Amino acid sequence: xxxxxxxxxxxxxxxxxxxxxxxxxxxxxxxxxxxxxxxxxxxxxxxxxxxxxxxxxxxxxxxxxxxxxxxxxxxxxxxxxxxxxxxxxxxxxxxxxxxxxxxxxxxxxxxxxxxxxxxxxxxxxxxxxxxxxxxxxxxxxxxxxxxxxxxxxxxxxxxxxxxxxxxxxxxxxxxxxxxxxxxxxxx
Numbered sequence: 001x002x003x004x005x006x007x008x009x010x011x012x013x014x015x016x017x018x019x020x021x022x023x024x025x026x027x028x029x030x031x032x033x034x035x036x037x038x039x040x041x042x043x044x045x046x047x048x049x050x051x052x053x054x055x056x057x058x059x060x061x062x063x064x065x066x067x068x069x070x071x072x073x074x075x076x077x078x079x080x081x082x083x084x085x086x087x088x089x090x091x092x093x094x095x096x097x098x099x100x101x102x103x104x105x106x107x108x109x110x111x112x113x114x115x116x117x118x119x120x121x122x123x124x125x126x127x128x129x130x131x132x133x134x135x136x137x138x139x140x141x142x143x144x145x146x147x148x149x150x151x152x153x154x155x156x157x158x159x160x161x162x163x164x165x166x167x168x169x170x171x172x173x174x175x176x177x178x179x180x181x182x183x184x185x186x187x
Contacts, residue, residue, distance in 0.1 A: 002165065007106050011099050018093060025056050025081075025090050033079040035061035038094055043111035044120055048129045051103040053111060054094035058082035065115070089179045095135050107168040108134030109156040119149050128156045131163075138162075141174035 015022075029037045039057040042050050063077040075083070085091040098104040104111065111133035112119045123129055138159035139152045147155070159167075 003105060003168070004102070006165070006168075007099050010106050011096050014096055021090060022093050025085055025093065028081045029056050029058075029079065029085075032081050033057070033060065041065065042114040043133070044114060044116075044129075045103050045111055046129065046132045048120065048124060050114055051098065051101075051111075053098055053103070056085055056091040056094060058086050058091045065113070092135060099135065103133075105132045105134045107136055107159075107171050108132050109137050109159065110134065110140060119152070122149060122153045123156060126153055126157050128153065128160065131160055136171060136175040138171060141171055141178055144178070 026037050035057060037057060038054045039059070040052045040054050043053040045051045058079060059077045059082055060079060078086070082091075095104060099106060108131055109123065109128050112123070120129075137156065139147060139155040142155055143151070159171075
């Protein structure tokens with residue numbers, strides 16, 4: 001209950017502080033590429049339930065719905081502002097909506113794409129699926145896109161074992177540092 005209260009309070013503060021960047025990114029996406037401003041992807045949440053997660057669209061509308069590291073040339077499918085909003089993690093801001101809805105928390109294992117069977121299977125075998133996914137997580141601050149799936153799951157399990165308010169605050173702080181430096185964003 002304390003974590004949920006913290007999430008709602010943080011969303012309200014974040015939305016107040018980030019309303020201008022949210023509006024500017026929305027305008028930039030709309031003016032520089034065809035298609036909707038938001039991209040909704042099916043993600044795996046708590047108990048392996050599927051939910052729709054929004055992101056600012058950073059890729060062209062005909063891009064296959066697979067993990068970006070599996071694309072042959074991820075840079076070739078980016079919109080004109082896609083590289084910038086991905087490196088700065090501005091594409092993630094619409095996920096505040098998922099926190100309000102309760103599909104996500106600020107901190108937890110990042111939600112897998114619905115078709116990442118290997119990740120979903122390994123997380124399920126380790127009990128990670130019993131926890132609410134997060135906007136950021138222990139794996140994100142320890143490598144993000146650069147981590148192989150077994151290492152991501154190890155870090156998810158470590159997060160669950162160490163989960164506490166102070167550990168969440170540490171992860172939020174480290175996330176802020178990684179975003180400022182664009183660490184761990186490979187495309």
